Amino acid sequence: MDFGLSEQQLSMQESLRRYLQQAAGLEHLRSVVADGPVHDATLWQGLADMGLTGLLVPQAYGGLGLPLMDAVLVQEVLGEFAAPVCFTASAILAPLALALAGSDAQQEKWLPRLVDGSLQVAVCITDAGGSREDAGVTAVNDKLNGRLMFALGAASAELLICSCREGDLYLVHRDAPGLEWTSMRSVDDTRCLWEIKLREVAAELLLPEAGDALAPVSAAGRIALAADTLGAAQTMLDKAVAYSCERQQFDRLIGSFQAVKHMCAEMAAELEPCRALLWYAAYAYDAVPDKRTLLACHAKAHLGEVGTSIARTATEVHGGMGFTDLLGLHYWFKRIGFNRQVLGSPDRLRAQAARVQGWGVQADRLMEQGGGYR
Amino acid sequence: MDLAYSPEHKKFQEEVRDFLQQTQPQWPPSRTVGRASPEAMRWQALLIERGYTARSIPREYGGHGGEPDLLKSHIIAEEFARAGAPGGLAGQGISMLVPTLLELGTPEQKERYVKPTLLGEMLWCQGYSEPGAGSDLASLRTSAVDEGDDFLVNGQKIWTSTAHEADMMFALVRTEPDAPKHRGISYLLLPMSTPGIEVRPLKTMTGHAEFNEVFFTDVRVPKSSIVGNRGEGWQVANTTLKFERGMLGDPNEAGRRFNDLVTLMQEETLDGLSLMDNPLLRDSLVRLQAKVLAMQYNGMRLLSGELRGEVPAIARLIVKLQGCELNHQLAALAIDALGELGLLYDNSPRLRAEGAWQRKYMFDLGLIIGGGTAQIQKNIIAERGLGMPREPKLAAAPQSGGAR
């Protein structure tokens, strides 16, 4: 029994940190996102060169075929740096969906290109977050009609993987006739969001050999965003502690004031157990499939709550400086805010966690009527 | 990350499960503080024999004499919690004094005290806090004056749990009044029957007298009753405090309590509907479940850290603070879920769970305060865990005023 990371996993995280320190510092981030949300292609190629975009791709297609845990650990470090790359979509959701439900031909065609970093995929699982307005697509005879909101992925995406109202996953080519992409602008410029209209768009059904592909893909996305929040919140806490050990007021370091000390201690006390929760959720994804959905909901809901509270408190520890653009703290603040809402807000995730445990008949009834949470 | 047990540990897990299943009729009523009942003492003896408590304490001192195996200890705790079985006896003697004596006691002290303490025959209380020395424990003033072969002890202790029942006390006293505050303290063991000791129970908010004031007037204690060296009681006490902190905030207790809360919400109704059908209560329940799981996994992480010989500092420092608070929140939700029924107490008709939720809700507050208050825990997390600067000494503090 060993509840912890392997030497290999730790050193992978360390080398990624070293790379991002030189390639994705604050000044770089600032210049990359100066004109709005963007996917940093140079950084992406750097990740591909380190072998990180193919972690989840099966070995047969040139990837490493590792469990979700390893990709989650990468996502955590990307969160630490608020790195402007669409890792969740192209390195986690896409390879999982294709590996779970792609045909041999589809896998052969696309998976190797995920490994070398030349392919970007946009992913939209409307159902995970719930349908706002009239969002959702309907599939009839492999033609999709409707509107997707909050697709994750780079502007350069060549493929779209989306869920339809019936619960199946579809693969759509970017250049298919009838597709219309519009960029949505969130507070977080380090990730891209899209609204996509589909009119009679030809699509390929992604059919798993057994079971359901949507549930594991949703779960993986949620665990990934929880990991991103863990990294981002850790950075905010570290920055708050460092600032409190530099800044003087009343002839002493503000970190020696108990009010400040206790804010930091509370952040640490809330955040540290989240690490173990996240590890377990990532582990359970592969090792305890029965608990996959439950743990993914818990990890994302809980980190959503803890993350937003840290985002606020760490900003406050910096005083007026925290509120300015100068320190760039807001990039992490917004990153955490983004992760909280996308793929299911905490209340929705808790409702689902209750339902998968059979708690509450009301929820069951809703589900039977087809209007419940997935 | 690999949570599978080795064949040896798997087999051990099954052994524990079988044992619990077979012995269920013998389980004593769930543990309370204070003196052990005869059934509880018999249960304790059986658990020692099986190695399910006092596992790695040498046989000559009344323990099981097994090799230390953290994983087996974890399995035992987990299986007992899962089955809802009462564990071995706890209390300050077993959890705090015994490990301290095993580490720092003389052979005579170990010989004399460890076995009867383990068996529940000898009950201890912890005489640290004083009216003027709580969080600032090192400013304690109870004096022990050198009188040849003995010390003459005078002063007062307060908040002394179980002193009214205890046979013995482990106490901190000042033997070197002129030394700096942390260097003049010694750690003494004394029988509560010694002439000159007076115990006055202090009733607490729970309505019971869980703790006491203890007065010392010319109490004679032989010098051989010191643990560790004279004047080094602070270091000895810190050994004990380390064990006390490990004891408070146990995530298995939170897990047990959470399961009880789920059952309660499934069984109780309001307006004819199960409480589980109330979406707001359900949301609060699931919110707490995430915290319980996080603390349980944090516990597993600590265990693996210990097995590897590298314990993550912050993950350990937060356990008392987070664990006690979490238990308190679980009791609070149970009371809210029960509404007026949750108010019932003592021997009221319609009482639920024998009034345990209210009792726990209040007693948890005591645990949040006792054993190093939540604020002191935060100081420790910030200073030792995060490396933040210590509070400046008062003399060096700036004049107040001048704020905007």
Ligand SMILES: Cc1cc2nc3c(=O)[nH]c(=O)nc-3n(C[C@H](O)[C@H](O)[C@H](O)COP(=O)(O)OP(=O)(O)OC[C@H]3O[C@@H](n4cnc5c(N)ncnc54)[C@H](O)[C@@H]3O)c2cc1C
């Ligand atoms: C249920 C229970 C059982 C107990 N059992 C025992 C026992 O068996 N034996 C024993 O010796 N003692 C026992 N105690 C005493 C316990 O250890 C003390 O109550 C505790 O250490 C706090 O001391 P105090 O009560 O004097 O509070 P104080 O130290 O006076 O604290 C009052 C308030 O001031 C805050 N405060 C104090 N110093 C600081 C600081 N530096 N920074 C920030 N805030 C600060 C505290 O957090 C608290 O909120 C028990 C207490 C309880 C509640």
